[in-house]
Amino acid sequence: xxSPDTLPFAxxxxxxxxxxxxxxxxxxxxxxxxxLPRRSIEAITAHLTQxxxxxxxxxxxxxxxxxxxxxxxxxATALFLNAEAHDVALGPSSTALNFRLAAAFARLWGPGDExxxxxxxxxxxxxxxxxxxxxxxxxxxxHARQPTMQLHLDDLRALLTxxxxxxxVTAASNVLGVTVNIPEVSALAREAGAWTVVDAVHAAxxxxxxxxxxxxxxxxxxxxxxxxxxxxxxxxxxxxxGQLPWPKLSFVPDGDITGLEYGxxxxxxxxxxxxxxxxxxxxxxxxxxxxxxxxxxxxxxxxHRIGELERPVLTRLLEGLLHxxxxxxxxxxxxxxxxxxxxxxxxxxxxxQTAEALSARGVDVGAGHFYAVQPLQDLGVYPEGVVxxxxxxxxxxxxxxxxxxxxx
Numbered sequence: 001x002x003s004p005d006t007l008p009f010a011x012x013x014x015x016x017x018x019x020x021x022x023x024x025x026x027x028x029x030x031x032x033x034x035x036l037p038r039r040s041i042e043a044i045t046a047h048l049t050q051x052x053x054x055x056x057x058x059x060x061x062x063x064x065x066x067x068x069x070x071x072x073x074x075x076a077t078a079l080f081l082n083a084e085a086h087d088v089a090l091g092p093s094s095t096a097l098n099f100r101l102a103a104a105f106a107r108l109w110g111p112g113d114e115x116x117x118x119x120x121x122x123x124x125x126x127x128x129x130x131x132x133x134x135x136x137x138x139x140x141x142x143h144a145r146q147p148t149m150q151l152h153l154d155d156l157r158a159l160l161t162x163x164x165x166x167x168x169v170t171a172a173s174n175v176l177g178v179t180v181n182i183p184e185v186s187a188l189a190r191e192a193g194a195w196t197v198v199d200a201v202h203a204a205x206x207x208x209x210x211x212x213x214x215x216x217x218x219x220x221x222x223x224x225x226x227x228x229x230x231x232x233x234x235x236x237x238x239x240x241x242g243q244l245p246w247p248k249l250s251f252v253p254d255g256d257i258t259g260l261e262y263g264x265x266x267x268x269x270x271x272x273x274x275x276x277x278x279x280x281x282x283x284x285x286x287x288x289x290x291x292x293x294x295x296x297x298x299x300x301x302x303x304h305r306i307g308e309l310e311r312p313v314l315t316r317l318l319e320g321l322l323h324x325x326x327x328x329x330x331x332x333x334x335x336x337x338x339x340x341x342x343x344x345x346x347x348x349x350x351x352x353q354t355a356e357a358l359s360a361r362g363v364d365v366g367a368g369h370f371y372a373v374q375p376l377q378d379l380g381v382y383p384e385g386v387v388x389x390x391x392x393x394x395x396x397x398x399x400x401x402x403x404x405x406x407x408x
Contacts, residue, residue: 031390043275104246111136125199171203176331177341186215
């Protein structure tokens, strides 16, 4: 592992890779979407300049180059997940891909079958499976325990039955920052004969997913939360692909992952995502690799460095909010089992009022329910929601101090 002082980007140089950070605002809404590094922006521009809207077409040279781009994007995404390329689908969003997966489940299951949804879910990993109620599937909720809003395996064990077909769980709550031990959940579900579908959208920017160690059957994430363009990705356990009758174009073979990729891909965004991954390669110290090839080792090093950069910033954010008069923090009150997202409310203010006042001072946070219906219902703050401050590896403690000063 390279030492921090030998890595290519010191923090100030790293921040210079992200043009919006040069505007002087404190961006603390990374859970809604990350910023793009210059390499991604330049890759999008270069693709559109050279190819316009040229489609993948093996019959001519530009079309062949675009087809190769799609192949490379799928392979690089698989590397990000520690997976194989033929098990990864790319689409407009993780929500869209999950609804496509739900259409396959609706052709497999019906009355008597059961699905369990964790009580921490973003609706992208809840509404698609609730649609199965239309074909007679029973949906149960595995509620998080208050006040820390953490999931307990004993509560899941009590819900599992021989009729359970699917357990839907997030790797990290998009609103509360609570993390979940995915290998333990996956193992428990498998013992009961159920599949596990994991929403890694919020976890991925903080610690890159690993399908080999998580033990789940389906994992989705959104490149645009990992400093890429607006895209979604879905991994499916290889032995399951042939069992899933998703709606598809007639000429696509059964089990072919491209059957989930409806329509023409946004090729320019795939190019941008490759640019982001190249940035992460260098962030992980992979700048000297022959031909500058993306490697899993470089990605793991980048993920490790991201964790090191975020830890002191999150510590200051959480402790500062906990000690600010009039502020109520939701979720864990310490650094255990959480990522860089903190939900809070200020006494006497709606979340929208707090966020608007902060934005007027150059500090941008989110406000609302963030599609996290179940956890905020359980906390009694839906639909008005909470204020959400969320960091990335380029966030500084100075950004946090500006937030805290704006709340005093």
